[in-house]
Amino acid sequence: MSTGAQEVSKWKLYAAGVAFTGCVGFSFFGIKQCVPFADTLVLLAYRYMAALIGVILFILGSRALGKYPKKEPGRPKKMLYMTAAFYMLFMILQILAMYFTTSIEGAIVYAMVPIFAKIIGRIVLGERSTRLQNIFVVVTVAALLVLVILNATDIRLNVTGLIIMTISSIFMGCQNVSARYVRGVFAPIEITTCIAAGGFVIFYGAALVRALADHDLYSLFEPLRHPQFVIWVSFLGIGCILLSAQFMAFMLAHMQIVQSTAFNSASTLVSIIAGALILGEPLYWYHYVCGTLILAGVIGLTLAPVEESNSGKSLRDDME
Numbered sequence: 001m002s003t004g005a006q007e008v009s010k011w012k013l014y015a016a017g018v019a020f021t022g023c024v025g026f027s028f029f030g031i032k033q034c035v036p037f038a039d040t041l042v043l044l045a046y047r048y049m050a051a052l053i054g055v056i057l058f059i060l061g062s063r064a065l066g067k068y069p070k071k072e073p074g075r076p077k078k079m080l081y082m083t084a085a086f087y088m089l090f091m092i093l094q095i096l097a098m099y100f101t102t103s104i105e106g107a108i109v110y111a112m113v114p115i116f117a118k119i120i121g122r123i124v125l126g127e128r129s130t131r132l133q134n135i136f137v138v139v140t141v142a143a144l145l146v147l148v149i150l151n152a153t154d155i156r157l158n159v160t161g162l163i164i165m166t167i168s169s170i171f172m173g174c175q176n177v178s179a180r181y182v183r184g185v186f187a188p189i190e191i192t193t194c195i196a197a198g199g200f201v202i203f204y205g206a207a208l209v210r211a212l213a214d215h216d217l218y219s220l221f222e223p224l225r226h227p228q229f230v231i232w233v234s235f236l237g238i239g240c241i242l243l244s245a246q247f248m249a250f251m252l253a254h255m256q257i258v259q260s261t262a263f264n265s266a267s268t269l270v271s272i273i274a275g276a277l278i279l280g281e282p283l284y285w286y287h288y289v290c291g292t293l294i295l296a297g298v299i300g301l302t303l304a305p306v307e308e309s310n311s312g313k314s315l316r317d318d319m320e
Contacts, residue, residue, distance in 0.1 A: 020247035025270025027240040033232040037223040045207040048199035050237025069187040084194030086175035093168035100161030109165040111144045114261040116173030121257040127312030140297030147290035179252040188249030262301045
């Protein structure tokens with residue numbers, strides 16, 4: 001590959017990282033717009049319905065243009081399903097944890113995902129990070145933890161919620177590692193399709209069963225009467241599930257786990273900035289200090305030199 005091609009590839013990766021950060025960072029605003037019309041389960045059901053519809057349209061469009069990736073014979077599909085399953089387990093346990101703990105405490109534990117992913121990637125794939133990368137990871141995670149804690153108004157330790165949230169974050173780390181492992185064998189859109197389809201079956205199925213058990217189908221379909229709900233749940237499904245999963249899978253296919261997961265930290269910073277700009281929430285000195293450190297850490301991780309030998313094994317290697 002020529003140098004020019006490499007540069008184009010790098011810029012595509014950086015663009016994917018910025019887009020992922022924006023999609024996830026603005027998800028909180030979309031959720032706030034939907035909360036008046038639906039509870040958590042119904043909201044998740046329609047988020048994944050929107051994501052699945054988006055995936056179907058994407059696949060149909062790609063096939064019409066002849067750009068949908070061709071499937072190789074003999075691929076171990078169980079690895080693809082496992083990658084999606086890790087994401088589903090993360091989402092289910094994250095929701096369960098919210099019944100025992102606050103969203104702030106959840107954010108604190110979720111901030112550790114890059115650390116979990118780094119450790120799991122080192123054990124499972126043998127992916128090594130440099131000393132400089134480790135420094136940037138510590139700076140990013142530490143600044144994010146300080147930012148979340150100082151920004152908190154309600155922190156109460158609940159052991160049950162803390163354990164569930166920790167397991168949830170570990171599953172997210174496993175999903176990142178698994179998506180990295182299947183690079184080059186399964187395309188990002190295939191991973192995203194499994195996540196969208198699995199999420200729709202689980203969450204819409206659960207919402208439908210609950211509605212039937214309560215003899216209250218109206219509560220399941222009533223939110224669709226509100227254009228505001230339809231618009232924002234479509235954003236949450238297409239932007240915050242379909243596109244974010246696609247961007248992350250794309251990054252994990254071409255970047256080390258420790259580099260890709262750093263953009264999760266930046267998304268929290270975007271959420272806080274968006275809250276200030278859109279909702280008029282106040283910004284304090286620690287927002288600027290921690291924000292600068294988070295950005296420095298993310299930029300440092302993406303620009304730090306990496307040897308190809310540090311990338312760890314892949315499914316392709318095992319197949320060959």
